[in-house]
Amino acid sequence: MVFRSYARFLRVVRQFLPLAIAYARDRRRWVLVGGSRRVDADTQRRRAERLLDSMLTLGPTFIKLGQLLSTRPDVLPPAYIEEFTRLQDDVPPADWPEAKAILEADLGPIEEVFTEFDTAPISGASLGQVYAAEIDGEPVAVKVRRPGVEELVAADLRVIKWLLPILLYFVDDTRSFSLETMAEEFERTITEEMDYEREARMCAAIGANFADDPGVAIPDVYDDYSTDRVLVMEYVDGTKVTDLDDLDARGIDRTDLAERLERTYFQMIVDDGVYQADPHPGNLAVQDDGTLVFYDFGMSGQVDSRVRDQIVEFYVAVAEQDIDGILDALIQMGTLSPEADRQIMADVLELAIADARGEEIDQYRVQEIVQRIEDTIYEFPFRLPPNLALVLRVATVVEGVCVTLDPGFDFIAVATEYLADEGHLQRGVERAARDAGRDLRAAGEALVSVPPKLDRTLDRIDRDALTLTATIDDENGHIERLGARITLGMVAAAGVLSTAILQAFGTQITTLFAALGTLVVGIALYRSFRKQRGIRAKPQFTRQNLGAGDGIGGDRTHDGTRADDEPIAGDTNGDESFRGS
Structure with missing residues (x-):
């Protein structure tokens, strides 16, 4: 290896x-x-x-x-x-004998498990490939991990x-x-993508959320025939969602289909917190009665309730074209640094909203904004948490599919309508009112408690009874980095010496490996000197002189927080993003 x-x-x-x-x-x-x-x-x-x-x-x-x-x-x-x-993710399928070996190792002889099995794969990807088969006369799709991929x-x-x-x-x-x-x-x-047992759990969870919705079809999983390398699911046929001529021939209302597709994904993300995260046209189909069919749940994700609320606040702000609200939502989600230049970001968002709404944009202003972005974007970049990165990708791909179905499709309008229909807009107003009330109450309490504390502190200063201590705080890791530099320097020196010896007496390949290793260590050593952060001294008022519980600026906790949602059974990563082949 x-x-x-x-x-x-x-x-x-x-x-x-x-x-x-x-x-x-x-x-x-x-x-x-x-x-x-x-x-x-x-x-x-x-x-x-x-x-x-x-x-x-x-x-x-x-x-x-x-x-x-x-x-x-x-x-x-x-x-x-x-x-x-x-x-x-479309690569030539592996040879059948190799895939057959995995199938029979996990399930037993194929002829004893399946009544029919087509050895020509119906689809192939980098991590797995899918075959059509039958179990007791029922059509199934059999997904097999690609041989040797681990x-x-x-x-x-x-x-x-x-x-x-x-x-x-x-x-x-x-x-x-x-x-x-x-x-x-x-x-x-x-x-995790290569773990088909996990994919089966995600598929079952999403299927349960739409069990009572006749307009959405999620394939059932055959648990008794599935392992971590083999996944057997119900085969659900349908027309590819972007086959427009076929959809028109079947009398499918494409505008209605696009709206239902977006609303389905909003339900998955905002209401259910678990969603299929690979909505490209190959994973979406439509049945003759207009039912939406979803395939491939290896790439899927979970979002906890806190992030779902933030997503709602973001879309509400976009719908209202509230630039400050959008910036606040981005900061709360951890996407935008609080230190970012709000005026530049506001110009960017105003331009983006105008473009999305089809308004005319002054070309000179565009060039001016782009120039300002180029000058500052590396200083204050956007950062995408993993779960939000996947949500962003889903929203982008879904919008692309919807626009393919209906070129005049308004993604934001449908999102706003969904949030209003499901009561999210009203709940957002109520939540904002509660937050404002809590902040006001906290400010009132602080206003009452600060004067007496300040009076006591000034009195002690006047009586020379205040002690100021300084503690060494190495929170920036200065001492640790110093030790790392010494270690890296010793390793680099040993690497140079070893490379020289191998160059004289060793083989070419061992010399190359030694040189590459020394180069990596040398670069790491050089990079460790790029940041010069010193040890800081933090002044602290002693508890003995200020009195127990009388510290200035003590933290005050407020009720109203809530625990993160429980992850799907067997899935240990909570709100992190998941992907599959």
Whole structure:
């Protein structure tokens, strides 16, 4: 496994090295030193195309990574996001004998389990492929994990861990956090994608929420025939949602269909908190009576009640074109830094809303705003929490499908109508009133309690009875970083010495590995000197002199918080995002 990881490492480096050097020169003209250089839109688009080709060449893990990156505008420029959204998880199927071996290892001889089985897959993806079959005369879809994909993914994840420290060196500090959290998220989610037992749980949960809705069809899972590598589900036929000629021939009202599709997803996300997160046309179908059919629940997500409320507040603010409300909602969701320039962000949002509503936009003003964004976007970037990144992707794809069905479709209008029909708008007003009342009560209590505390404190100062102490606070990790630098320096020195010895007496391959390892350690050492944060001294009033419970500015807790929703049984990640093949 380790040798395979080294081989993959070399192949990945060979694929990405030209692009990495080009990007590094954009940030620092001479890679390690020098100023930055501006890259035009055409160059960015060409690089995005080359990066996409490299990911397709490297196979399943990097295809999934590209799909994840398409949901992260806080990590990649718009040209890359646009290119990656076209990334299709469609690869040639594995040979039947290999898939058959997995099926029979998990379920037993095929002829004893299935009355009919078509060995030609009806669909194939990077992590699995689907076959049509029958059990006791009932049509089923059989999803089988792609043979050998576990070992390949494990090797690729190890390579990504090796490359991450190098990548972090070439990005600014404001993007480092997003990249590190995205790497952790990707490792977790791609591992979960290959667990079909988890997909079965998500499918069952969503199906239960729509059990009484005749307009939505969710396939039933055959639990007795499903394992972590094989998933057997009810086969539900239908017309592809974007096959417009066929829909028209069947008399399907496409405008009504688009509205029902959006309302269904709003129910999943806002009301139920669990949703199918891969709504591309291949996973959506329509039956003759207009029933919506959903396929493939490997890519799915959960959202807790707190985030659902924030999503509602965001859409309400968008519907009312309340710029300040939109900014407040983005800050509460953790998407926008509280330190962001609100005026610039307000200009951007005003422009976006006008564009969405089809209003005329002054071209000069657009150029002025874009220039201001380019000057400040890296200082105050958007950051997308994993669960919101997936919700954003779902909303974008669903809107695209709806506009395909009805070119005049108004996504925001339908969203507003749904929120009003379900009472979310009224509840939002009531919640705002409660919050305002609680804040007012807290302010009143503070107004009453502060004067006597201030009087006692000033009296003690007047009597020279106040002691001021200073405690050393290494919350920025200065001492820890100092130790890490010493360790990295020793390792780098040993690496240089080892490389020199191997160059003289060892083989070429061992020398290469030693040199690469030393390079990684050297870059990590260099990067550790980029931030210079000192140890701070925090003045503190002692409790003995101020009196127990009489501290200034003591925290006051208020009732009204609520616990996060319970995750689906067997799913340990609560409101985190999940993906599947």
